[in-house]
Amino acid sequence: MSPSDVAVEQSREHLGRHALVIGGSVAGILAARVLADSFSAVTVVERDRLPSEAANRKGVPQGRHVHTLLRRGSDALEELFPGLIGELIDDTAVQVDLLNGLPLYIGGWQAACPGRQLPGLFLSRALLEWRLDEHIRSCARVQLLEKTEVTGLLLTSQGKRVRGASIRDLESGTREELDADLVVETSGRGSRLPRWLEDLGFPAPPRSEVRLPTRYVTRTFKTAECHRHWDGMLIFPRPPGRRGGALFPIERGEWMVTLIGLLGDDPPESGDGAFVEFAKTLPTPELYDAIAAAEPTSPIVAHDFPSNLRRHYERCSTIPGGLAVMGDAVCSLNPRFGQGITVAALEALELRAALGQMQADDLPRLGAEFARRVAKVIDLAWPGVVAADLQYPEAKGDRSVSVRFMQWYQGRMVRSGLNDPRVRERFLRVMNFLDPPSSLLRPSFAARVLRGSMPGGPSPTGDATSAGRQ
Ligand SMILES: Cc1cc2nc3c(=O)[nH]c(=O)nc-3n(C[C@H](O)[C@H](O)[C@H](O)COP(=O)(O)OP(=O)(O)OC[C@H]3O[C@@H](n4cnc5c(N)ncnc54)[C@H](O)[C@@H]3O)c2cc1C
Incomplete structure (x- = not known):
């Protein structure tokens, strides 16, 4: 049974x-x-x-x-299907420390969190x-x-x-x-x-709808041998920039790489060289460095995402x-x-x-x-997703007072998260549905965010290697 x-x-x-x-x-x-x-x-x-x-x-x-x-998602899946996560690990899904193994670039590499851990699992949707x-x-x-x-x-x-x-x-x-x-x-x-x-x-x-046309273009690669202190990486587009990318480890020793282009700045759907060349234009070179000499294992596929849609x-x-x-x-x-x-x-x-x-x-x-x-x-x-999308003036949707407040606060968090591991950790815990979004507004945390984002505060420096090593 x-x-x-x-x-x-x-x-x-x-x-x-x-x-x-x-x-x-x-x-x-x-x-x-x-x-x-x-x-x-x-x-x-x-x-x-x-x-x-x-x-x-x-x-x-x-x-x-x-x-x-996301972490809360995998916990919920395990609750509904006991034993599932162990089976996926046996299938060679990759265990990654979300705090230190997956550097996150938003206008700069967000601080690593030495001595802290948040285990996550990476695999293909299939x-x-x-x-x-x-x-x-x-x-x-x-x-x-x-x-x-x-x-x-x-x-x-x-x-x-x-x-x-x-x-x-x-x-x-x-x-x-x-x-x-x-x-x-x-x-x-x-x-x-x-x-x-x-x-x-x-x-x-x-319906509620927030439009920010985005193209996702993906290819898998054999994991390349290179000197690195990360298991994967995430590079978010940030206004006015329209390009981003993600490199995630998946089962069978592969990387899945998705390039992101907003508002018509589309990553190429064909051409081996063109895919890698687009990666070269991301706001930071680490993803390009990783795949420049890596061996592709799949064709290139594209998906257009027109809008956030809520019924x-x-x-x-x-x-x-x-x-x-x-x-x-x-x-x-x-x-x-x-x-x-x-x-x-x-x-x-x-x-x-x-x-x-x-x-x-x-x-x-x-x-x-x-x-x-x-x-x-x-x-x-x-609220967090649409506020981030509406940072682009070309995005279409309701820019209510609460959206504008959230955008202002998100900007502060991103800036203070560049140097403050506690800000990065809380942000990631909320992103992983482990803590409620309201925890980002607790007075002691908000004070920390505001202090860390003052003019003359941290500047966006560092690379994925140092982000993963701090
Ligand atoms: C590019 C991209 C990347 C994404 N990355 C992530 C990610 O990193 N993490 C994450 O959590 N989510 C991600 N998502 C979102 C995620 O894919 C969806 O939220 C998720 O698939 C929702 O699942 P669903 O079962 O509701 O719908 P779907 O996965 O869309 O499935 C709908 C199913 O219904 C079937 N169907 C449709 N109509 C009928 C019908 N009339 N009769 C019978 N069957 C029907 C379809 O064949 C399909 O099997 C991503 C989405 C996109 C576009």
Whole structure:
């Protein structure tokens, strides 16, 4: 019996007979894992065929690019799938000290934190998804319906509650209706749920959007032998600069390198030399130095990310009962801070908590209750990401007073983090969802930030080597 099954065996009384999940990527698999504790049967409907080994697939094009697993995210995944992290390490995922092994460049290298540690795990998105798929396949109550898409929702005769979904087999073209006591929508950023709701006479959720068109271009390399004191590095674009990059170690002794270009300053999508030459133009030379002579192991792939997009289901005046939404279908964040998977994992824990408080009769109101919980999780990430994106005058979005205050404070933190390890550590703990964003405003910390960012304070000097060694 797998660990997932053991957990299910110990589960509480069932809330319903059948739950249906739309989309079988990260959020869908996590939702299915949670639902298996409360429903007799769970069906995950997924457009793609899920690979039998770690491999990229059509429905998750972003999976070819660097994917950080933030610390709180990996803890949540381990909580949901006991043993997962150990398996990933056996698969040669790379353990890195986030404080000292992954130098961070924002207008200068942020201070290292000698004597402190924050372990993190680096791997490809394909490996993570494959392991999650393996776990969910071993979960007796979960059925995966691959090469099948959901085409719409079904309502009860009173029209107030979802009773299932229409599906279409993509190979045979056969259409069918699947009954369910609960439908969980996790079909990603391109979610058609707002349209389906309108077609059924419900309002679409209000949207917030912050546009900063960004191109991510990625290639993997064999890890090169070079003198270094880092395991990976992250170079953030900072206004007015439009270029950045990330080099992360992944399984099988490779580096995954993603180059970032904002507002049309696109990294090249082809040409071996052009990729490396773009790296040479980043605000600091270390990433270029690392890959200049490294051997590529993959073609170059590109992904355009147009905007941060949030759908406020928590603000819907009416939403049909028996429907819940999570993952990128609710909020797609600019991946600059690598938060999407962690947000989905925290939402899965919220789904478990919400289900844990309900009786079968309460299921119709789960959607509204869960939407409020999801909004609170997103609020941990959204304000910081959009404030950073809106630093660019060309970015489009609401520059409210709180956004402008956050931008001012972020600038101070970045400046004082150049020399102050305590500022860097707190910032990183918040980025990893280990501490709440409010901890950045505690008076003693704020005083430290302001002191460290005074004119005549630290200047952006140093290199990745010294940042990792301090
Ligand atoms: C370039 C880039 C880099 C990123 N880097 C990071 C990172 O470092 N760390 C991080 O945490 N996040 C990162 N993200 C974000 C992360 O990829 C997403 O947050 C995450 O994939 C959300 O997962 P999801 O399951 O909600 O949606 P998705 O991964 O988009 O999956 C949706 C699934 O639904 C299926 N589907 C769609 N429609 C239907 C339908 N009608 N019927 C059935 N199935 C359907 C699709 O085939 C797919 O499998 C990055 C994103 C991008 C673009």
